[in-house]
Amino acid sequence: MTARSRMIASVVAVVLIAGAAAAFAIAWRPVIAAIDPPAPASFDPALVKHGRELAALGNCNDCHTVRGGASFGGGLPVPTPFGIIYSSNITPDPETGIGRWPETAFRRAMRSGVNRDGQHLYPTFPYDHFTNVSDEDDAALYAFLMTRPAVHAPARENQLPFPLDQRVTIAGWKLLFLRRGSYQPDGTRSAEWNRGAYLVEGLAHCGACHTPRNGLGAERSNAAFAGGDVDNWQAYAINTQSRAPIPWTADALFSYLRQGWQADHGTARGPMAEVVSNLSSVNESDVRAIATYMAGVFGAPSPDRIQRGEAALAQAKSPTLEAPAVVAANATGAAIYAATCATCHETGRALPYGGVHLGLSTALSSPDARNAANIVLSGVRAVAGERSPIMPGFADSMNDGQVTALLQFLRARFSNQPPWTGVENSVAEARHTQTVFLQTSPGPHNAPADATQRDKPLKALP
Amino acid sequence: MMTLKVNGRDHQIDADPDTPLLYVLRDEIKLNAAKFGCGLGQCGSCTVIVDGKAVLSCVTPLLLLEGKQITTLEGLGTIEAPAPIQRAFMEEQAAQCGYCIAGMMMRAQALLQRNPKPTDAQIRAEMEPNLCRCGTHMRILRAVHRASRLMDTADASPAGHGSAQ
Numbered sequence: 001m002t003a004r005s006r007m008i009a010s011v012v013a014v015v016l017i018a019g020a021a022a023a024f025a026i027a028w029r030p031v032i033a034a035i036d037p038p039a040p041a042s043f044d045p046a047l048v049k050h051g052r053e054l055a056a057l058g059n060c061n062d063c064h065t066v067r068g069g070a071s072f073g074g075g076l077p078v079p080t081p082f083g084i085i086y087s088s089n090i091t092p093d094p095e096t097g098i099g100r101w102p103e104t105a106f107r108r109a110m111r112s113g114v115n116r117d118g119q120h121l122y123p124t125f126p127y128d129h130f131t132n133v134s135d136e137d138d139a140a141l142y143a144f145l146m147t148r149p150a151v152h153a154p155a156r157e158n159q160l161p162f163p164l165d166q167r168v169t170i171a172g173w174k175l176l177f178l179r180r181g182s183y184q185p186d187g188t189r190s191a192e193w194n195r196g197a198y199l200v201e202g203l204a205h206c207g208a209c210h211t212p213r214n215g216l217g218a219e220r221s222n223a224a225f226a227g228g229d230v231d232n233w234q235a236y237a238i239n240t241q242s243r244a245p246i247p248w249t250a251d252a253l254f255s256y257l258r259q260g261w262q263a264d265h266g267t268a269r270g271p272m273a274e275v276v277s278n279l280s281s282v283n284e285s286d287v288r289a290i291a292t293y294m295a296g297v298f299g300a301p302s303p304d305r306i307q308r309g310e311a312a313l314a315q316a317k318s319p320t321l322e323a324p325a326v327v328a329a330n331a332t333g334a335a336i337y338a339a340t341c342a343t344c345h346e347t348g349r350a351l352p353y354g355g356v357h358l359g360l361s362t363a364l365s366s367p368d369a370r371n372a373a374n375i376v377l378s379g380v381r382a383v384a385g386e387r388s389p390i391m392p393g394f395a396d397s398m399n400d401g402q403v404t405a406l407l408q409f410l411r412a413r414f415s416n417q418p419p420w421t422g423v424e425n426s427v428a429e430a431r432h433t434q435t436v437f438l439q440t441s442p443g444p445h446n447a448p449a450d451a452t453q454r455d456k457p458l459k460a461l462p
Numbered sequence: 463m464m465t466l467k468v469n470g471r472d473h474q475i476d477a478d479p480d481t482p483l484l485y486v487l488r489d490e491i492k493l494n495a496a497k498f499g500c501g502l503g504q505c506g507s508c509t510v511i512v513d514g515k516a517v518l519s520c521v522t523p524l525l526l527l528e529g530k531q532i533t534t535l536e537g538l539g540t541i542e543a544p545a546p547i548q549r550a551f552m553e554e555q556a557a558q559c560g561y562c563i564a565g566m567m568m569r570a571q572a573l574l575q576r577n578p579k580p581t582d583a584q585i586r587a588e589m590e591p592n593l594c595r596c597g598t599h600m601r602i603l604r605a606v607h608r609a610s611r612l613m614d615t616a617d618a619s620p621a622g623h624g625s626a627q
Contacts, residue, residue, distance in 0.1 A: 068583060335479060335480060335523075335525055336523070336525065336526070338480055339479070339480030339481075339482075339523035339525060340521055340522070340523055340526070343501070343502065343521070344502055381590075382590065382591075390504050391503075392502075392503030392504065392518050392521055392591070394521075396512070396515035396516065396517050397512060397515075397517045397518070397521075397522045397526055398526055402526060
């Protein structure tokens with residue numbers, strides 16, 4: 001070996017060693033020592049109660065509970081473009097849950113996505129948002145979770161290809177995409193707006209569904225709230241690109257998030273049904289704060305949008321079945337609509353027990369037919385133990401061709417957007433995935449509970 | 463004029479294509495087992511089986527039924543020779559006022575055809591769309607389990623073609 005090649009070899013060795021050391025420093029996290037599971041009585045009941053509200057704001061039960069399984073026992077398959085990741089058991093079970101985690105380990109998981117053993121957690125657990133949660137709120141969440149019934153439920157094996165199944169790769173992802181303190185209070189805004197920002201950007205992690213993701217599965221910060229994908233549903237754009245026929249206001253958002261439906265927009269469904277179910281049980285002022293902040297994200301509508309909204313609303317209030325050109329272009333779809341849908345959706349019966357006029361439907365104005373296909377096939381399921389909106393699904397009475405014709409008609413009749421492409425595929429896909437989703441999702445447990453709001457539509461009935 | 467296949471027989475029906483199946487079954491073909499409850503697909507009393515699946519006949523217009531096989535409760539058994547699902551509901555005394563029961567039996571039948579040994583949880587989940595105001599739910603649950611057992615024995619197979627799909 002010449003002196004020159006020896007020098008090259010040693011440079012390469014130094015680079016490799018330095019690289020490995022750097023990688024180790026980036027990826028390595030220490031184990032936090034296990035503790036004996038703390039007695040539930042050791043937690044302050046007021047803190048536990050506060051933690052319960054925070055857990056509802058964070059929608060924790062949604063991912064950490066599988067249909068038919070015990071609350072917070074984990075095991076829900078979360079499909080991602082990279083493979084299936086199963087949610088974990090966050091009950092205080094010492095063997096399979098977080099029973100031996102001290103609060104510092106819980107806070108580290110929330111802050112930076114690392115478990116007690118020092119392993120990196122996949123960002124399906126939205127620590128890119130939870131990193132913004134305060135120490136006090138983490139303490140309350142910890143107190144709440146550690147006082148739940150312990151459930152023995154071993155973790156299920158994730159289905160990921162190499163090298164993504166190696167948790168060390170997550171360290172690289174975090175280096176690129178995990179920004180601590182991405183939320184900062186804004187002194188020029190109201191306390192309510194700041195509270196909303198803290199919740200939306202942190203614990204409530206709205207962007208996890210509503211912000212599109214890049215090729216590495218991270219939220220695109222330059223397209224915040226521009227609409228994303230979840231469980232074969234489209235999470236709508238909830239910024240200035242919103243397709244809602246009627247522009248959202250803070251008051252409308254508050255009603256929708258609090259009671260699960262809003263007269264000018266319709267009913268929460270799909271994965272959002274579980275979110276509003278949780279929000280019905282939290283402090284009203286927090287829902288108000290979220291609505292205030294999000295109204296700012298939606299932005300003030302243009303005069304043109306306001307005008308179109310008013311036209312849609314006027315049409316919804318005095319509906320006519322006459323649209324001869326649209327009907328003639330798709331007689332099959334028009335006939336199915338008239339015979340099957342219009343009896344609920346065009347009779348003026350008040351929400352939530354009547355169907356929303358479809359001229360107000362965001363689903364029909366959206367870029368693709370997924371949500372509309374999901375809703376026609378699966379309907380809106382009743383919520384156990386509560387009065388709630390309900391729509392029968394038509395999966396067993398319409399074939400794919402009939403659903404396709406119906407959706408194409410609805411698009412032409414009730415939106416001002418160009419026809420969808422690939423509707424047939426959307427329908428087939430919806431038929432396949434909604435079946436799976438309905439079998440695994442926990443489903444809304446607790447519908448809007450504000451009795452004064454819920455009685456209104458009943459009183460309006462003749 | 464369209465042909466409607468009900469309980470293995472072809473019926474020539476002269477009705478608007480947007481007529482709900484329920485109206486045709488009751489008013490034209492005089493099959494009165496399926497009941498009108500809410501008319502909005504929210505209570506399940508109108509449930510019949512279409513191509514093996516439980517379907518709400520009050521929100522299913524004729525135009526969706528071209529070439530499909532429809533089975534009503536009358537197609538499962540008779541008073542003299544009740545089908546297993548009917549025997550099971552009688553033996554468990556699952557009916558109180560009885561208005562929901564035809565729909566309940568049809569949905570349970572569709573379930574048992576697809577899954578002959580459902581668990582309690584599966585039955586509860588499947589029967590969720592069908593409402594009973596009298597409160598005989600526990601008896602209905604027992605009746606579905608009993609029907610599942612009755613269907614094990616060959617001599618108890620239903621008279622109609624409903625379970626043959």
